[in-house]
Amino acid sequence: MAVFEIKNLTYFYPESPRPALKDVNMSIEEGEFLLVTGGSGSGKSSLARVLAGLIPGFSGGRISGSVFFRGKDIEQIDRRTMAREVGIVFQDPEKQLVKTSVEAEIAFGPENLGLPQQEMARRVAEVMSFLGLADLRREFTAKLSGGQKQKLALAAVLAMQPSVLILDEPTSQLDPVAAEDFLNVVKRLNEDMGMTVILIEQRLERCFHLADRVVIMEDGRIKFEGTPEQVARRAAFCENPFIPPVASFFGKAGFDTIPVTVKEGRRVLRQNFNPASGNLFMKSLKRVHESEPILRMDGVWFTYPDGREALQDINLKISAGEMVAVIGPNGSGKSTLLKNMAGLLKPGRGQVILTGGRQESSPDRTTWDPSVGYLSQNPNDYLFQDTVEEELLYTLKNFGTGSTGAVDEIIEKLSLRDFRHVNPRDLSYGERQRVALASVLVTGPKLLLLDEPTKGLDYRLKEDLGEVLAEFCGRGASVVLTTHDVEFAAKYASRVILLFGGRVICDGPVHQVLSDSIFYSTQIGRMCRGFADGILTPEEALDVFKPAVVNN
Template structure:
């Protein structure tokens, strides 16, 4: 792989999970092979100097990197100490440190959390803390590996706007690896698409989108995928897409709403007036009431710190509510012992690494079955999750997206009735998201499973959920079909819904394609 990046350029790395994007960023940060090991060939040059000849202190001032998993990067006990850590290590005066910490915390909305223990932060707040700790170092080169994967849509847009501003106004070189291309594709000066460890496309965004679609690669924004097939143009933003859409259906009509999935009568989960506060912390869940239909996918969306992950832990039995009542398939959760919960409820937390400790992928699934004293179709679950070719691979050698699928498979093999998933699409490419959506949909429709998942991926929620729940401040503020909850939302509306606003009541990519086909036929 060869790649040259001029100073002050904003480069987007796109491509499937496992294509080598994270490894490239680690090489650019001087971590490959010195920290991660392995066999290394070729050279990485910074200002014409081999990185191996650049001292660690100088490198820390010049290049900053944010990893996919914020837990791997947090080393101090509070947010404030985390932001101070790097600055203290390069020997800056205390007055400079205080000013940079204050600015960094304010930029990312962390000022109220400066004294908060990092262990008590939500996944999104941990990611913000890591981002701030790197930005306060004021590096010349900023390497970002899925930096918005745990941020809510508003926070993600705010952060990427800040990064673009740093790039444009301060000349910061940015190399960003991202799977949610809708929010960042148009910001880049160049897009480099990777496959199997090589750069297969390297071009400005519009040209890169055209080349990718011609090659059958899905690594472009949804609006581009949708409209390029209709009129051969390649809009990169909703604004460009709306202009093309209105030309395509000029003089047309407002479309019909897509058919909404109906909620089943039976409930998998009933929560009534539930409350929970962490020790020494503010209330995470306050007066929460929720109904989760059986045999369907329900998604929970909302801002960071809304209590979404805490809700899943309460349902999984990892936390005990301070008040209220939780019923699972009609039984009071308090009457279910741990063995009963483990047999019927599967919970996948945000960090899949917590689930992986065997030597091969197949052994991970086998361990789950042995722990429950069961036998099960390991090969079938591996195939359903697209992991058959990785059965003999050590999970720690896989990409973040692949590890996410392995962790999920290790739970599904037990055949749980209720599946609780916390950010299952984090770091996952579009084809893998589609595979996950089809898998969960099949589990619900054919096997009668019930799925409750927390996500910041509103496009995934709109495409696959029968019901969407919006949480904020520890409470449920809205619940209904994807169109009802997400269709006219300001920040949580899918890109397709924004594209069709005022034209048709469409919130999913599949519905948009069907509508476009019908509208095209109607206009000759």
């Protein structure tokens, strides 16, 4: 019997005229690993909430159609049973933890189920050892790293021993290493424990191949459904494919088999090409023209008050028109570097000089220079006015330049026209980020600094952001951004800086840095290594391999 049976499901959020789910029909089998993907606003999170029994019980709204859990209408099942049978882990680990200590957090669910002490003690102990949290049991939950927090959120759900596990973009706030780690646990739960897993995800490189079945949603409906390969084949030609880059490449190149991992991809390439004939391609490196630098860092060292030396001897020049991606593991000093460039932090030794600024060369700026724009990791930090327009005017007013012409221009450029008189807090995450960006760009900065702008964005939103930034650089301004997203860096950046332990380990044109690297390379780059070096994106790979395929 199917675990879930959904028939003609339509759902409206309260006070919303547009349905979040439209006429959805599907069934989910026992022990299945189901991957649900799609853009933001496609209804995948709403689907997860229906299955977890949160809609309409918690969220309210109007629902029609029916959902059966193990043959029983979900509306007939009491809340406690539902919570015990179906566990759900949400996107942001920061918002799901309620207790101060790790152990108490895990015990919270079982307590709510009213389990006896002995049973709770066993479950807490088991879950902690399974997820390797035993050493952290007395730890303050607020002090854990993002990855640890998300693991704890998973542990807290597992302690209720659900038979179905739903994960709503669980890795979107994590760095790649923690994300990998988390997904490995999920895979084990499905394979070793036989748990039914429903994974909602946008970052597909790491999880596409794990799924038994993939569902792509669009606009509240199911667009494609099938095995990863079937879906990859059908979705490859869509504009926003929602399949991993490797599959996208093979689909577009017209191969018969569509591999979805690097390993399979290399196998297919080996069958068709001779690796010995490697170096088919070396993209002519984009010359970084040595123009006048906008920002110079001379021997910058930075130490936090607690003694942590976050930056060590940084010497950099940022030239006009460059888009620089700063990559590196967590704690390598990426954000600190950005804040030093911005002037939010003052270097302990060395100088940061803004040469293109309106105030020429001022190593100890005290007031903010409007020729620098800074967007932090958290777009919400920028939003408090009642309308988007007021948000932009607020920035202008602070700098004492109140021309509304600039507002019109930015609103047009970032396609915010429809939201001009909307409360920014009513917008989605991607839209909020655009408003925050607009509130910074409205002063017309020459240098734009962005901290992790790709975090939590789907393929389409990343592309939109990339286009906006590329256009910005095209006008002679420069962008420096930190990111964990190598695919994004490969596609849009002209230069990559690899930081490790507060030092610049590697600095150069994007193709040089990323194709020399083993771990900081794209999926396509890893697949093509030995066949054609210097390839990073599916488009570049197509240029090289497609003629060969056609000739065959």
